[in-house]
Amino acid sequence: MYFALVLTFMLSLSYGQFILGWESNYLDLLISRPLNFRSYFEAKFFLLLFGGIASYVASLVLVFLRPQFFGIITATSLYSLGVNSYMLLFLSTYNRKRMDLTASIFGMQGKGGIQFFTIVPTLIGPIVLFLIFRTAMSRDVALLVMGGTGVAGLLLHRIILRVIIRQFQKKRYLIAAAFRQSP
């Protein structure tokens, strides 16, 4: 299960945990120009979906070799797409670390508490969900619940993105002020 999660979600996570940070050096420009932050978050959402789908397609190689993994990989993938993507976008409004894009990718650059915290709901959350349903009912039910939650999340994307954008608008002064500090 953990393996499936790493496989299908790592690509999105490695980009998504720094969202807003990627734009930290010119957020003032984006805020003071007629940029619609709805399209900003939609674009990030589709990028995360793309990353997730690409990972899923890549992991089908594994399914081809070991067909018994098909269920778990598909269910985890759907969960990553339909729940974790929003989680990353929502948590990005708590990102307060400016990122220097010219600096090395190693080290603590652009990382703050929020990046560590991101791992809890996005990686540990689905594992706990899976374990609860597996022990209470069965493995198949657990997989159906995870896949179903993911599909529901994808179907509700308009509503969920609206909540995220409202959250961003509330926090924008704090985020922009934090990004103005040197890293």
Next chain:
Amino acid sequence: MIRAENLRKRYANTDALHLPSLIIPEGEAFGLVGNNGAGKTTFFSLVLDLIVPTAGSVCSKGKDVRESEAWKAYTGAYLDERFLIDFLTPEEYFDFLGRLYRMNPDDLNGFLGSMEEFFNGEILGTKKYIRELSRGNQKKIGIAASLVAGPEILVLDEPFPHLDPSSVIRLKRMLLDLKSRTGTTMLISSHDLNHVTEICDRIVLLEKGVVIQDLETNEDTLQTLQRYFAA
């Protein structure tokens, strides 16, 4: 056009800015002078909704800038390098801005053509990223970016430092031309008293966040200001 009502910004229990009432009418070239920490950038940041006022509000065309986004379509600003995207080339950056305003490429190219003299051949076609250019050239890009969509309100924070003498003269000519030709409302801050008095119709002197003098520009203004800062 711009109205600050009982506007207050406090940092750590001191007033960075306190403006009971400040009105900038349409078409005015408004100059802001004052020593460091006088509150010039704070005022501009409040006008651009980059920071939250502790009290009061700024209205642009009668609408609070915090509640309406309408002002973004007709306001162009350059405060500092945070208004540049430094990993793009100047062409890519202007292209991005053109898309934000849904300009057609011909209009954008026409605009860049009109900037050619100001750019002095050092900006476009150099195949360099903005971060590799000199501070003077970065500033030119930022100033040009503030003008890209033909704004009705132009906000420039310290536009003159880092520019070479020819560019300063060209910039002044450009701003004066813009004022007479399009009646753009301008908010310009500067440490250089000569430059602001040349361009602006009205000069407000800030100190510690408070308006000390509010002058209609005439031939004595420069002297008045110099006397104040010499004291």
